[in-house]
Amino acid sequence: MTDAPRRLSPDEVGAVAALARTVWQATYPALISQAQIDAMLADRYAPARIHSQLDDPCHAWWVVGLPPAGFAHVFTDSNAARLDKLYVHPGRQRRGLGAALLRACAGWARAQNLPVLRLQVNRGNTRAIRAYEKYGLRIVESRVFDIGDGYVMDDHVMEMRL
8 A cells, every 4th residue: 555654754744734724624614613623723733742742652643645645643541542633635535544544543552552442523523423433433422522712522432442
């Protein structure tokens, strides 16, 4: 596979942040406000934050494609791996890139001896929910998470045993 996942390099951080904006603008305007999209992108994709995670052995960032067409971020969270981000460019979806990124994250989690891979997905993001279910994740909880500044995430928590 020419688009096999590889670890994110520091020089690709800007490209990942730009890709995140492209994917979020294609996905989230029908689900959350533009102000919340902008705030979450600014927080979650701040270069200093990503660079610090690249240096932290409890975090792993993966990317596919040149330039990046998709990326994922997973980290240790108590006794589970938390899949925090998994996004693929809208024009490259449904070609196995997301599945490859998910496998890379699950493999990393197994190497950390973590028994569960867990994620949150917006309840209205039905395409993502169906994709995650296809790969073996199941909804275990649904709730609203207060993320500050008057914003919330209305999410399903999904997980799979590793």
